[in-house]
Amino acid sequence: MNQLFARHALLPDGWCADVLLEWNQAGDLVAVTPGSAPAAGIECVEYALPGMINLHSHSFQRALGGRTEFAGDSHDSFWTWRDLMYRFARNITPDHIEAIAAQLFAECLRHGYTSVCEFHYVQRQPDGAWYDRPAETAERVIAAARLAGIGVTMLPVLYSYSGFNDSPLKPEQQRFRTDADDVLRVIEALAPLRDGQTEVGVAPHSLRAASIAQINAVLAGLPPERPVHVHIAEQQAEVQQALAHTGRRPVQLLFDQVAVDGRWCLVHATHLSSTEVRSIAASGAVAGLCPTTEANLGDGLFPLEDFLAAGGRFGIGSDSHVSQSPVEELRWLEYGQRLHHQRRNIAVSKEQRQVGEFLWQGALQGGAQAAGRPVGALAPGRRADLLVLDDGHPNLCGLALHEVLGSLIFSGNDNLVRDVMVGGRWVVRNAQHVAQQAIAARFKHTMAELREFR
Missing domain, CATH: 2.30.40.10 (Urease, subunit C, domain 1)
Known part of the structure; x- marks a missing residue:
């Protein structure tokens, strides 16, 4: 022993x-x-x-850190940043993916993350063809996690459309293209790698990139205990597009047509109505919050105080990896709320008045749930x-x-x-x-x- x-x-x-x-x-x-x-x-x-759980990671984006901080000719936003990220992603190889992920994971470990959930969508070759092994790039990230020694939940991404109303993918998105059958095939190929350090779930990219029918098809083929993550309501433009095409806000649309429960992690969920706040909390799903990336991209602030009052569960992630520190994510989660409400000491409960302990323990519990692994507690x-x-x-x-x-x-x-x-x-x-x-x-x-x- x-x-x-x-x-x-x-x-x-x-x-x-x-x-x-x-x-x-x-x-x-x-x-x-x-x-x-x-x-x-x-x-x-x-x-x-x-150790803390990093519940949202796009590991290849670590190589972009600091390289997108220059102003364009118009107002910069998430969408202009995304164009730069797409240009970077078209040249990255499996070897690059593994090397970048290993560096990122070593940095995350040094700062206190011991688990990571990898929201993995660079799955095809630059010309859009599959690699000889469909799970090639996912396997490379898992290999990097094993080299660095971090626990990993691999989340192959369902990514079929460029926008609501099943808009076709743009040329620069072809590396990400998957349908329900593709994703289930990758998940099956990764099955032999599942062990005490590795879990495999799934990630519909977003409601603008995956249809409700596709999401339900993937869920039907996924073992019921596996984690499910999705980007949702990150930007105001996404909410407006959802309303224009479906008549419903993104979270409302998801909850109306998909059985959302405790194995779900709703990443960002920045722009919510009060009804949506209560719906997420009541479902038992985890809100996956990434304050440093959300600040870097100008997304906005999650309604944390209302969510906690409704009994909601949260965890933190480093997303685009402008920071690899859980301390910085938790600090800015609280500081963003202080700036918004013009008050101090927001993240507390009746039972726990110490902000630091409330944040660390809450993020451990939500992160472990989102990872689908037995972590987050001694x-x-x-x-x-x-x-x-x-x-x-x-x-x-x-x-x-x-x-x-x-x-x-x-x-x-x-x-x-x-x-x-x-x-x-x-x-x-x-x-x-x-x-x-x-x-x-x-x-x-x-x-x-x-x-x-x-």
Whole structure:
């Protein structure tokens, strides 16, 4: 049996003292015992907490970071950014995809993510033909996750149309083209890769890119416990297009024609009516919030306060990867609400008044649900995924225990994550990823190749 002793560990009910953590060779926690005494020879740490789940990732977009921050001739928006992303995506190869994903995942791990949900839509060759293996690019992302040591939920994307009313795809979207049969074939091809570190679900890209009939066809062929993610109501223009073509807002349209439940993750859901807020909360679905990307693209602010009041569940993702830090996502999730409401300390409940602890625990619970994997808590039966904080850092000096997560999220920009374990294996030690140099070298080579296509 493998063991770690934490003087303070964040358990599902809050911080506990003198916790002995034990896990088996498969990487699953088998015992979590507060009030223990440290035995000789067992590693002891000051602060241990569950690793965060990144519930929304387009890993290849990590290579675009900082390269789209220039003004065009008209007002820039999500849609002008998307055109730049399409131009980048047309030249990326499977080798590039794997190298970029490995770099991203190593960075995510160093900052405290231990699981990622990959919303994967670059599935065809640049000319629109399939690779010899239809799951080629998805397999490359999973290979990168295994190299880096992060848990992954692979979500092959259903992407058939360029807009509502079944508008045909544009030439620059042909790499993404799939129908219901295509997606189910990719999911079947990935089945042998499912294990303690890997799950496979599905992702209808959006209601503008996949029809309701297609979504229901995929759901009929998908095992009922698998996660389902979808982009929805991210921009005002999307809402207006949905109203013009269907007479209903995107979330309303989805709920009217699809059985949405707790295995669903509605990504962004930025622009909601009050009825839609209550519908998502009542369904048990998770709102997948990506504040740094939503800010970078000018999407808007999710109605968090109303959603929480309705009992809604949320998680966080880094999406386009302008940041790889869960701290930054959670910080800006709260700060966006403060700016909107012109008040402080929004993300709390009657039971939990500490903003940092409410955010971390809430994002763990929603993220684990969206990932469809046994993660997100230091508890028997969950994966041995945990973070050790740098207790020697000044930001953690002299704090009461209930102040630790508040300081982690809202104090300074230093990374306070010292060590990271995933599935019972240390993948970050002393803030360095165990394969950091080799992964970075391959990423640099890939970026040099991609610069030639500018």
